[in-house]
Amino acid sequence: MPVETSESSQGGRGKGAGLGLALVSALAFGGSGVAAKPLIEAGLDPLHVVWLRVAGAAVVMLPLAVRHRALVRGRPALLAGFGLLAVAGVQACYFAAISRIPVGVALLVEYLAPALVLGWVRFVQRRPVTRAAALGVVLAAGGLACVVEVWSGLGFDALGLLLALAAACCQVGYFVLSDQRGEAGGRAPDPLGVIAWGLLVGAVVLTAVARPWGMDWSALSRTADMNGTPVPAAALLAWIVLIATVLAYITGVLSVRRLSPQVAGVVACLEAVIATVLAWVLLGEHLSVPQVVGGAVVLVGAFIAQSSAPAKGSPEPVASGGAERELSARGTGA
Template identity: 55%
Template sequence: MSANPARHRPSGLAFALASALAFGGSGVFARPLLDAGMDSLHVTWLRVAGAALLLLPVALAHWRVARRRPLLVLAYGVFPMAGVQALYFAAIARIPVGIALLIEFLGPVLVLLWLRVVRRTRVSPAAVVGVVLAVAGLGLLLEVWAGMRLDVIGVSLALGAAAAQAAFFLLGDSMGEDTDPLAVIAFGSLVATVLLGVLAQPWTIPWGLLADPVTLGGFHVPGWAMALWLGLVCTAIAYFTGVSAIRRLSPQVAGGVAYLEVVTAIVLAWVLLGEALTPVQILGAAVIVTGAFIAQTAVPGTPALLEDTPAGGTGPTGVTAPP
């Protein structure tokens, strides 16, 4: 990857905000297709396939990345691109969009646990505080004292998405200065399209549903418009603006703005889907976001997972998290 451009806070913040808004709408715009009867794997495949098609020129322009870093490209396609999105969409088919995304954003907490338990890396007191807050917030969100009122399978799927998101942060640590993040995203979407294609079997997709109108916030919108929005805005544009933000801001600032994704998802789900959180869940949401943010900013640089990384490689907090 070429040297980072000079830091430019105004444009960087604009890109970071655009990325958070684009990512935050993915669950809300996927829900009408799920409610219409489309399987979550089919919706996920439509999203990554649309993104792969739109990012194909990037992959062709950076074809050497796949030859030089095949394991990174493969892992990126399996975990951040296929894993996070498939598990997240499966979760929102069973639990509210905002709650699923909040649980997924425990990814930075899982990164810290990985570093401490598996890598035996010393973590800062601030990181411990972040973990404690995030776990306490999760308890409030799930209202565990009432026997956890949410669907257990849905919560488990969301936790799986959090684990895949943690892999995303750790994989980001293996990108050196010679690797363009957008090229990795482009190839990752191609890998995810093939992988999910085997599972989703796109020839079994009820394509007729895309021609029928679906309901979103009281409006009737063609199903194909939802699928196009997911691939273009919630994936291709979201990743592009996210990478652009990171290259113009410090990782901590870009990561902080990325947490607006959670706020966006909760507000859109409330306005368009009628999914409101209880006061206790709102408190839990605030505690989770605070704890996960502290945990994310406390994550130190880690050794590359797949191969040695040149000095100055992007750290786990250096890439905006996917939904």
């Protein structure tokens, strides 16, 4: 029938556009580390780079915050949770951790967050989780252990491990907090508004933590080395703020609105592949065979966890749905 054909065609175009937006978001997020590393090697403190990213994005998205100013009265806990936990808490704790323990170990501990979420859902909320989701988390954690080559360093600082665990707990805390929106019975807030206000809250908190007034601002007027090629530091910062944060979040939100969170989450797994390829081409960073194998296992585990359906007759698990939760999980990485 003509009407059915038209609706099907429109639905196909909508899904195609959603996949395109999800790929753009994955590319933007995946390029953040490649742009940030030369700035850090040029003399900027990692925490200052995080502050520049969050504060710059907050300024750009300020009009959205003004447009959704009603969220301050209607969803203050959600905004505080995103800003304090998903933006400021995760990144501040993670960067403090890597100052005391190897980056790979800190990253592995932080990525315990999905497993911790499932533990919260299963044992605290007493909601069932699918075996596939649990298997996916186990595979992802095991693969990540190979990616970071956790066996290469065994001398750990106790405080560093606690800071890395605090980063994971901050991420879990936001997941749990944002899950309460479905129980409130009201209309879900606009994710763009949540992101805009969360960035503002995070910028304020990170200002107190990073103390940017002590930053070497002159580094931004110099060039940074990208595998032997001089690149203006200001251009790298503009990429981090405008592309790796603002564009990445906006296209991510729009893709989730056209696709299911599960499909958008699976496409988001390409971020790891994109980041690896960009680091290889632009920074000359090569992966070992165990890291390549581990990366493949991580993607398989993420695919299984994201595409698995909730247990029959149960509410959707916190770890596998919701535009805000899916985006917050992607936006917490450095």
